[in-house]
Amino acid sequence: AQSVTQLGSHxxxxxxxxxxxxxxxxxxxxxxxxxxxQYPNQGLQLxxxxxxxxxxxxxxxxxxxxxxxxxxxxxxxxxxxxxxxAAEYFCAVSEVSGTYKYIxxxxxxxxxxx
Amino acid sequence: xxxxxxxxxxxxxxKRQSVAFWCNPISGHATLYWYQQxxxxxPKLLIQFQNNGVVDDSQLPKDRFSAERLxxxxxxxxxxxxKLEDSAVYLCASSLLGQANNEQFFGPGTRLTxx
Numbered sequence: 001a002q003s004v005t006q007l008g009s010h011x012x013x014x015x016x017x018x019x020x021x022x023x024x025x026x027x028x029x030x031x032x033x034x035x036x037x038q039y040p041n042q043g044l045q046l047x048x049x050x051x052x053x054x055x056x057x058x059x060x061x062x063x064x065x066x067x068x069x070x071x072x073x074x075x076x077x078x079x080x081x082x083x084x085x086a087a088e089y090f091c092a093v094s095e096v097s098g099t100y101k102y103i104x105x106x107x108x109x110x111x112x113x114x
Numbered sequence: 115x116x117x118x119x120x121x122x123x124x125x126x127x128x129k130r131q132s133v134a135f136w137c138n139p140i141s142g143h144a145t146l147y148w149y150q151q152x153x154x155x156x157p158k159l160l161i162q163f164q165n166n167g168v169v170d171d172s173q174l175p176k177d178r179f180s181a182e183r184l185x186x187x188x189x190x191x192x193x194x195x196x197k198l199e200d201s202a203v204y205l206c207a208s209s210l211l212g213q214a215n216n217e218q219f220f221g222p223g224t225r226l227t228x229x
Contacts, residue, residue, distance in 0.1 A: 011152070012220050043118070043205060044157070051215040089147030090156050099170045100213055104156030 006105035019078040023091030031093040033074040117147030118221035128229045132194035149205040
């Protein structure tokens with residue numbers, strides 16, 4: 001069965017610093033990969049996704065992620081953190097056959113320090 | 115474009131009571147999902163509908179949970195009777211066709227507290 005591991009349930013960065021949130025997946029077949037953001041008391045919003053093609057994916061709000069098949073990773077980065085980036089971030093994989101259901105990681109809560 | 119609507123936003127009940135949640139997906143979206151998000155965990159799929167048929171309910175505790183999607187639009191999720199461990203946020207999501215690269219759009223969720 002597929003699984004998703006997000007290293008670090010809590011990450012703190014200073015405003016203006018690099019944001020790096022880690023995501024690794026386990027799958028013999030490269031799945032489709034997603035990053036979602038969840039602000040307090042809101043639903044999840046898609047940041048970016050990788051399906052096929054270019055392995056460096058750009059998303060909304062200045063975020064990007066790189067799919068590395070050899071490392072089974074899909075880490076999320078942003079060059080300069082902003083206070084408004086404080087939220088919870090979820091990595092998810094989708095099966096590429098069958099029901100295409102999502103498997104979510106446990107999430108990483110990002111705190112941005114002034 | 116209106117998003118996914120859910121109600122109620124908050125619900126507090128005592129164990130062994132029943133509760134129902136309602137979801138209205140984005141217009142035209144064929145696939146509807148119900149997720150359970152326990153505090154500190156990622157969302158877990160409970161049930162997936164394609165139009166009004168069930169595609170996947172392998173993680174739905176069928177002895178107490180039920181869901182329906184009449185006419186392939188709105189959906190309700192019911193818990194009867196509720197247990198303490200059912201305390202969670204219940205998220206509804208929808209997507210256009212339910213394919214792997216389709217984005218899922220999430221509602222704001224219903225926060226259930228079982229006392």
